[in-house]
Amino acid sequence: MAGRKIRNMEEFAELSGISRPTVSKYFRDPESVRKSSRMRIEAALEEYDYRPNIFAINQNRKLTKTVGILVPYLADPFFAEIVRMIEWRCIDAGFWPIVFSAHGRQDLENNALATLQSLKPAGALLAPLGRHSDLESVRRFAEEVPTIVFDSNVNVGEAFVGSDNFQSIGLIVDYLCRTGEAPCFFEMQPVNPNANKRREAYTRSMERLGYEPMVVQVEGAGWEFERIGKEGGIRLISEKALPSDTILCSNDRLAIGLIAAAYETGRRVGHGPGCALRIAGHDDHPWARFTCPPLTTVSQDYEAIAEKSADLLFQLIDKGAPPPRREEILCEGKLVLRVSA
Structure with a gap:
């Protein structure tokens, strides 16, 4: 048998x-x-x-051991790494994680939320698209399912965990100003609240240090940051339109594209004799150490964000009731010095 x-x-x-x-x-x-x-x-x-059939079992239970995880773009190694850490945190705590990617699209984010809610999860960890989210749909989901928001701080859920952009950007602006020409800020059309916060943090930091902020926004939208950074960088370098030889990029993926643009236009990137540009980023993207030259950046604390997000959700599930007020937990970044700046 x-x-x-x-x-x-x-x-x-x-x-x-x-x-x-x-x-x-x-x-x-x-x-x-x-x-x-x-x-x-x-x-x-x-x-x-x-x-x-775990899903069939879950449908017949008031409370499941399923935890939903939703990110904007799972192909981005930043989100892949955060999700990997959250998954293990859930598994170690006896929960079964289910991962969804919105692929940068509002309709897919809404579909993921509806699918996840139908599975009756014990809770959810959401990194919403941000400005492209249907915030009312995200809010309705969070009202029905215990929810912790991470990375992209939209005002839903019982708590937010993410990076302290004002601390981290201030750290790298201070370093760049101390060691060379004051940086301009290289960005594209923002896709989430972090981008806006980083621009504001850059502006405040430059003014605090007595410099005029120099923001350069290249054309392009969506999640193809490297392509946008490269194409916009080639145009700016060729037209000699960069206001500084030191460029702080809004994120490491844009910086990777800009380094490629410098290579194609014959500009050497680095800090020292013979170098035409200094390029720095933000996030300590998993590939940042492997660019040529390796990218100077300021790290996000991946482990702390993952652990704090998951632990807050487990506490929320155990208590069975939301906290009296929404919490915001910000993790500090660390300066990572490499050859590019």
């Missing part, structure tokens, strides 16, 4: 000789059943190679 295909939990319970309620209880929490029953169930699982 070991080769027989088991269609549902009722058949498995019959073959294992354990009652259906006990089998169901085991799949919710193995430690909640007697050791002797647990051993019989696990022996039957090995013999018949049966795996329950």
Whole structure:
């Protein structure tokens, strides 16, 4: 009978000789059943190679062990790394993470939220698109599902966890001003609140240090940051339109594109004799150390953001009630010095 295909939990319970309620209880929490029953169930699982339909189980429970994770663009290595850490945090805490990507589109973000809500998750960790989100849809979701927001601070959910952009941008602007020409700020059309905060932080930092802010915005929208940075950089360099030889990019992916533009236009990037441009970024993107030259940047604390976001959600689930007020937890960045600046 070991080769027989088991269609549902009722058949498995019959073959294992354990009652259906006990089998169901085991799949919710193995430690909640007697050791002797647990051993019989696990022996039957090995013999018949049966795996329950977790989604069907969840539909019949008031509270599941599922945690939804939604990010704007999973192909971005920044979000991939954050999600990897959050997934392990959930698994270690006994939850089952399900990941969705909005692919930069509002309709796909809305579809992901609707799908996730239909699974009756215990909670959700959302990094919304931001300015391109249907905020009313995100808000309705967060009113029904315990929600922690990370990376993109839109005013929904019980808490936000992200980077302190004013601290991190201030750190790198101060360094660039101390070690060479004051930087201009290289950006594209903002896709989320972080971009706006970083521009504002740059402006404040330059004014605090007695410099005139120099903001350069290149054409382009969406999530192809490297292409936009390269194409805009080639145009600006060719037209000699950059107001400074030191460029602080709004994020590392734009900086990677700008380094490529400098290479194509014959400009050497770095800090020292023979170098035409200094280029710096923000995030400490997983590829930043492998650019040519390696990119000077200011890091986001990936681990702290992932851990604090997940831990806040677990606390919220355990308490079963929202906190008296929405929390905002900001993690400081660290200056990462490499050859590019």
